[in-house]
Amino acid sequence: MTTAQARVLRTEIPGPNSRELQRRRAATVAGGVASVLPVYITEAAGGVLHDVDGNSLIDLGSGIAVTNVGNAAPEVVEPVRRQVAEFTHTCFMVTPYENYLQVCEELAALTPGDHEKRSALFNSGAEAVENAVKIARRATGRPAIVAFDHAYHGRTNLTMALTAKSVPYKHGFGPFAPEVYRVPMSYPARDGRPGEQVAREAIERIDKQLGADQVAAVLIEPIQGEGGFIEPAPGFLPAIAKWCADNGVLFIADEIQTGFCRTGAWFACDHENVVPDLITTAKGIAGGLPLAAVTGRAELMDAMPPSSLGGTYGGNPIACAGALGAIRAMRERDLAAAARAIGDLVLPRLRALNTEAILDVRGRGAMIGIEFVKPGTTEPDPELTTRIAETCHARGVVILTCGTYGNVIRLLPPLVIDHALLIEGLEVLERAIREHTS
Numbered sequence: 001m002t003t004a005q006a007r008v009l010r011t012e013i014p015g016p017n018s019r020e021l022q023r024r025r026a027a028t029v030a031g032g033v034a035s036v037l038p039v040y041i042t043e044a045a046g047g048v049l050h051d052v053d054g055n056s057l058i059d060l061g062s063g064i065a066v067t068n069v070g071n072a073a074p075e076v077v078e079p080v081r082r083q084v085a086e087f088t089h090t091c092f093m094v095t096p097y098e099n100y101l102q103v104c105e106e107l108a109a110l111t112p113g114d115h116e117k118r119s120a121l122f123n124s125g126a127e128a129v130e131n132a133v134k135i136a137r138r139a140t141g142r143p144a145i146v147a148f149d150h151a152y153h154g155r156t157n158l159t160m161a162l163t164a165k166s167v168p169y170k171h172g173f174g175p176f177a178p179e180v181y182r183v184p185m186s187y188p189a190r191d192g193r194p195g196e197q198v199a200r201e202a203i204e205r206i207d208k209q210l211g212a213d214q215v216a217a218v219l220i221e222p223i224q225g226e227g228g229f230i231e232p233a234p235g236f237l238p239a240i241a242k243w244c245a246d247n248g249v250l251f252i253a254d255e256i257q258t259g260f261c262r263t264g265a266w267f268a269c270d271h272e273n274v275v276p277d278l279i280t281t282a283k284g285i286a287g288g289l290p291l292a293a294v295t296g297r298a299e300l301m302d303a304m305p306p307s308s309l310g311g312t313y314g315g316n317p318i319a320c321a322g323a324l325g326a327i328r329a330m331r332e333r334d335l336a337a338a339a340r341a342i343g344d345l346v347l348p349r350l351r352a353l354n355t356e357a358i359l360d361v362r363g364r365g366a367m368i369g370i371e372f373v374k375p376g377t378t379e380p381d382p383e384l385t386t387r388i389a390e391t392c393h394a395r396g397v398v399i400l401t402c403g404t405y406g407n408v409i410r411l412l413p414p415l416v417i418d419h420a421l422l423i424e425g426l427e428v429l430e431r432a433i434r435e436h437t438s
């Protein structure tokens with residue numbers, strides 16, 4: 001990490017050069033592609049982003065849970081450099097190469113369960129989810145997929161159908177893919193109920209709506225991401241997984257946001273010893289290079305006919321080199337422990353904020369959410385959430401919001417972040433919360 005790990009503000013945020021680029025962008029980039037903070041980046045390292053105006057921002061978002069190993073991590077940059085000079089692409093479906101195999105070997109070793117596994121590599125999270133559904137339907141011969149309230153699985157047609165939130169993800173974009181059914185998710189801050197009880201209700205809903213023998217798979221984020229960093233009550237995931245196992249229904253864990261040490265373990269399923277039949281990964285897998293995977297039981301994956309899985313770029317050798325470097329960094333630097341240390345540092349501080357505008361501070365490891373409400377109620381307050389986020393942005397701290405109700409601030413710092421820098425970012429956030437809630 002050669003770039004200084006410090007927050008430096010030389011101009012207002014966004015500065016004049018960013019604003020000028022933003023004007024150019026309006027004339028050429030589709031309006032539907034939005035940016036949380038239109039500050040244009042020239043360089044990034046560790047937990048800091050440098051912009052075109054000479055400002056340095058603290059990164060508490062990791063490009064949405066991607067740069068877990070830090071931006072431009074040397075363990076990623078060096079093998080990528082080597083790979084790009086050796087060859088850039090052949091297409092694994094035409095003439096294969098070894099680092100695709102190595103990524104699949106790592107996935108088999110790291111994902112939950114010690115059964116025999118196979119993986120297929122793709123480009124994006126949504127593509128991995130699409131393929132997991134495809135595999136589940138083919139392997140079971142059943143049509144239905146069960147998804148949950150508050151779920152987010154992507155922006156393609158099938159993943160829009162699987163995603164719960166209408167605006168901005170679905171509204172006006174239908175008709176959607178059929179045979180998707182939605183059931184309740186355990187949301188302790190709002191339902192206050194034991195995990196097993198909510199699971200029973202979800203299962204009853206499935207039994208009544210369609211019957212287990214119609215269900216190919218239950219698809220779930222073990223901790224929901226875009227939906228609001230919702231961590232189900234203990235017992236919820238194991239109860240759903242057990243029902244799946246008892247009924248020949250596949251349990252697909254979407255660990256695209258939670259995976260690769262983010263929650264203090266390699267995967268969030270590890271916390272409750274849940275072993276999915278299929279697991280989708282992306283984001284943190286390759287330190288910023290586009291790569292995604294479906295990893296699953298060998299017999300399910302091998303039930304797919306030749307050429308039924310793939311894509312021109314899936315498992316591109318440069319992305320695979322990045323993934324092997326990122327995984328090495330996670331292992332050698334014990335980034336699961338680093339994520340736990342971040343949680344231990346951040347959660348008590350945020351819990352001490354003690355304002356009626358906070359319904360809940362929750363999270364595991366370095367995946368932390370703060371849910372804002374109108375004081376003394378459970379009514380979501382998305383306006384307050386936005387104001388707090390914008391204040392942090394103006395002061396050089398990149399933080400993200402999320403939630404079905406748009407009322408959750410989510411913290412996803414790079415797992416390698418310098419603790420002094422993290423504390424500085426937190427102080428900015430805590431001050432913004434105090435200013436907007438007192």
Ligand SMILES: Cc1ncc(COP(=O)(O)O)c(C=O)c1O
Pocket residue numbers: 064124125126127129152153154155221225226254255256257282283
């Ligand atoms: C849980 C989950 N699934 C799927 C996706 C879609 O991934 P991508 O944006 O790479 O298509 C995301 C992205 O945020 C996600 O968080």
